Amino acid sequence: MSGMTLDAISTFLDSSPTIRLLKSDLAAYVIFFLRQSFKANNEESALSFSHDDLVHRLRNYQEELHEEERPVLLGSPDRYLREWSDAGWLRRFLPADSSGAHYQLTRYSEDAIRFVDNALSRDSRLVGTESRLRLVIDTLADLVRGASSDPDRRLQDLLSQRERIDAEIESVRGGGKVETYHPAQIRERFHTAVDLLKTLQGDFRAVEDRFETIGRQVQRDAMADDRRRGEILASALDAEDLIKQQDEGVSFNAFVNFLFAPHAQSKLRETIAEVTRIDAISSERAAIEHVRAMVPSLLAEADNVLRQTGRLSQTLRRLLDDQSAGHRKRTAEVLRDIRTLALRLKNQIDADKQPLPNDIGIEVETVIGVASPLTRPFWTPPQTFDLTPETQTIDLAIIQREARKLASLQRLEWDRMRDTIAKATAESPSIGLPDLIKLRPLRVGVIELVGWIQIAHEDGHRIDRDAVEEIEVHTLNASTGGPALLRVRVPIVTFHRTREEASVPVRTRRPR
Template identity: 40%
Template sequence: MQLAKLLVYFDTSPALSLLRSTNAPFIIDFLNQQFKQGEQIAWAHSDLIAALVAYQDNLQDTDPGKLPSRADGYIAEWCSSETRWLRRFLEADSDEPSYQLTPHTEDVFAFLDLVLGKDLGFVGTESRLKLVIDLLTDLVVGSSDDPETKLEYLRTEQRKIQEEIEQIQRDGLVATYRPDQIRDQFSTAVSILKQLQGDFRAVEESFRDITLEVQQQQVAGLAARGGILEYALNAEDVLKKDDQGVSFYEFVNLILSPLQTEQLEKIIAEVRKIPELSSQQEGMETVRGMVSLLQREAEKVMRTNQRLSTTLRRLLDVEAHAERQRVAQLLQEIRGLVVSFDGRHDCEDVGLTIEDSAAIDSPFRRTFWTEPTRLEVIDLTEFQPDEDARSDVFKKYAAMHRLDWRAMRKHVEELLKLRPAPTLADVLDEFPPTAGVVEVLGYLQIAKDDDHHIDTSVEIPLSIPPMQDNANWIEVRVPLVTFLNKRRNGHA
């Protein structure tokens, strides 16, 4: 720790400016309620404003005169370049800005959790010492390529396990943790979990910085597209090979693995049954939502990485557009030559050579793995069917419209003869749906099954006519679907 670094940190740190601010306890309490206790990573502008207004109303009863200004003014101040306590951004599928905590605010929460020990009332010194010893031991064994070192460690562990097995078989007694040790271990686990939540902001900031740099270079036109693409790919590659990036992607593989997730949920369910932890309500709530929260955090960082991929894809699409224009120009020149040779029979060296090679597609078009939807298991052993309800369901089922898949595909083929790359909106304009929203879903299924282009990063609004008279039109938002002919979408 150097004096020069301390002076710079105390002068420029947003975390310290938050702790020093006039209404620091109330600001931190509000942000904690919204982003930590609420287990929500990001908040829409209108929702966050409404929550702050409600918080200010409650303060008038408990602490009059605190946070007296307008809620939207506070939100604007907290995400300004001077404070940087919140980050303001715009989601692709939203018409209003959203907010999330910055790494500086995460540092404040980590510091206060460590100092105050507010979760459990104490700091787990014994469990932390054991954790340090286990980590150092594992480091020594894992970093050594000496077989004897590894074998000695495994034999020692084997002896400990065998002695414990023999003791249980001999005495019938199992050695358990003391109540203070249980709470100690639980305190350490919750503390590490909270620190882990804040670590995501640093990785996300790295992806965001690369994306911003690519966008700035593209807008400024200071570098060729090839140079911008090279910078982005090299920066992303360095980030993934960095210790922080490697650790993060290994974490993603772990938390998004169905097997590991199921095992972790079983462990959490057993932890919640421990009677010594019955009074640790806040810590239990943190652990209870641990799996879903970490998955949302990981998915949000991956979406930030996807935005980098989208930026690169747009960059490549611009170059592809220029290439298409060049091809159109060449075709026009070919037509002109054909016209000039019309009627001449003495030309024996006139021909056309076509270079046919494998199509290359960007790997950034591939989406990341998402966990399949889990269906709720309902016990129907004592279920008594309602005849009227069942009859009503069958009537609704009978009234459902059957989709004519052959006719729908014919509609797409007919429009492809008129236009080079019609969208789903073009198809619905030309052939209005008669089966409501279900027919729109049918076209989406056709696009997926027949390998047409579906861009999930862009959504378009559609107005679906009603199936009944005097009913309202239905407004839906769907991905951008572009139908391609068979040669262009890969089918011979």
């Protein structure tokens, strides 16, 4: 809080891209679009999008606003992406493996999204005072243990932990009551963990900015000063080492070493799987999906930060190549001047018919260049392209038929399907898949039947792979378009009121 002076607050409110986004006339529409594109808990969200993909998403968003009769965002998508990048709300960059621009959120847009999300959920979300206090106490206790180099103090702490664990072991073995968290405490700790996870994912943008700042500084130094290649490379490596030695760099390296360890990943996935099967938080579907995507999301975030180092290397390579080209150009100019002077001297000597002077020569200050043959890349044959044009015949009938099939596809309503299971199991402890389909008949066809089995697999209900049953599915005949009846053999699926009553889930057998 020592940095929260009046001048600092005034400067922040006047210059911060986060505040400019929140104060913008289109703040609600921009924040909603950025959150839906980059932060939604579905398979379509990503860390970055190509220019064409984000333009397509923004154009669809504009069409939705037009259908809702909202007269906003009427310009071209390219214009808005350019303006949002210039404002610091989107980061535009060129990946090494792509020829087109990509976009990702900046730390300023992350802060704006998190601020709005926290403000809107403040009244509805659980305020975890007890879990946060315990987290603070545990963190401080761990800090004291980790900061002390006194062996007697460390030994005393370890013995105290062992005594506490041994006492609990003896209590459980003796038939004592196993202490568990109250459902409210479970939900409180779960929401605290989810909030920390969201904060962690947003903090990666700050780490990326550090690496990008290094690249810009190296580029500015190389353009401002006429320095040698070795000096540019040395300054860049020194700056990168400095970032790794700072607190953020040390913490990030420890994070990467832990997360990329196979044992740590396996243990984390097992813990997440067990957490998602706890009944007290079974209704928190959005938060559960967020936690389920935790490992791949964090791996992608870390990989994205590591790519910044690669982009720094590419910047160095480009700068050094530019300097090499400049050196070659200056060398060519010097050689041309030498040839001009030599020709002029020769013409003068020929005109005066004088003998060639003995003191003509040239001195070159240079060093011996040492090159290793191992630095040369292996020869690869040049890529060839078949430039012979192929004649393509467009069948409009096939296109129209496939377009009608695409338009007729329907999405599965996962939340309503899970609500049907909850209502059915509220009246009886369990219900079979055929009886559940009678309560909610299939509307989409066989794919909806597969959806019920997918829900049973994800939510821990019973799937007996050793027994099968037939279920009739009413669908349309693909050739005639008339009604048809299919009999599909599937494993016996039983939905239970609580997950403890269900046996251990087994792999689903693909419907035939």
